[in-house]
Amino acid sequence: MSGAPKTAVLAGEGALPGLIVRALGDAGTAPLVLALEGMPVAVPAEGFRLEQLVPLLDRLVDQGFARVVFAGAIRRPRLDPERFDARTASLVPRILTAMQHGDDGALREVIAIFEEWGLEVVGVDEVCPALVPDEGVLAGEPLTADRADAARAAAILSATGALDIGQGCVVVQGLCLAFETLPGTEAMLDFAALHQGLRPRPEGARGVLFKAPKPGQDRRIDLPAIGPDTVAQAARAGLAGIAWQAGGVLLLDREATIAAAQSAGVFLWARA
Structure with missing residues (x-):
């Protein structure tokens, strides 16, 4: 060119x-x-x-x-x-x-x-616009309870965004189980895995990882990202799936990430 x-x-x-x-x-x-x-x-x-x-x-x-x-x-x-x-x-x-x-x-x-x-x-x-998926479900299918957990997580990140803390959280049955801070997403999901037994209803919804840019964030630097490793970590934490703000999160190695999610039974959802 x-x-x-x-x-x-x-x-x-x-x-x-x-x-x-x-x-x-x-x-x-x-x-x-x-x-x-x-x-x-x-x-x-x-x-x-x-x-x-x-x-x-x-x-x-x-x-x-x-x-x-x-x-x-x-x-x-x-x-x-x-x-x-x-x-x-x-x-x-x-x-x-x-x-x-x-x-x-x-x-x-x-x-x-x-x-x-x-x-x-x-x-x-x-x-590289292909790295930022538009709205849609890419793997699996979030249930009604999963969609409610994702909505709750989105509200939490929206409320804490002005504090410049993190770009992700884990919500299980409406409760915030883990929040991303300076150590990053992997540490947050390790914490969620360690405490997955805290679900109020053991046979109920398994929880959702949600990621989004901070409100007002300059999106030219430091967009949150999801890849195959994120899927593996979410599966180890016993979560039902991963949701994120459509148009605001990088999906790295798309084919491998979708394949990993399908293999692990974890849904992937770019949420409007």
Whole structure:
């Protein structure tokens, strides 16, 4: 595709960076892949340090890059004060102030900095829209009780979104069994598995994992994601299925995830 904008991918953990790199390559624009030094990424990437962010931004502009995609989970790095260049050091107060408002605030500030260099930050859903399913049931069939649990979970996440805590929760028979916090989805589902015996009616509804972006979240960075591992973890927790906000959650490795859900007897539902 001649004339396609030059794109840099800031790769984090997980399978998503590889999917994005492949999608961009298929579209005719081989991206520059970057990753924070020391971060385990599953694609070949050039390392950089956050303490040298401004020189990196200058280089991207000088080399004609027009847009940037953030892909995968990025852990907050340990910073070395002695390695900051003067211009990057001048940005630290802005970032630290934003971080006091949680991850969303920090991410919005990072986007603003990239945009100040004339770089467009685009969402994964723009680069690879097939990763974000529209409304519909993809595997199994949620029962009436499951749909009620999903509605309850959606209400919980909507109410807690302003607190910038997490993007998922587990609801069983109308009760919140587990909530996603800093350790992430896997830790939440491990907790749910450990406490699955707390169902009020042992023979009743088995519960639902629900995921959604936080209300007002900038969806260009840090969309929640579901993949085959999520299905396996939900099955171990004894849950009936996984529901999520249609158009707001990444479905990684769609065919494998659906196959895993069918094998485990777990429903998959993109809920409006």
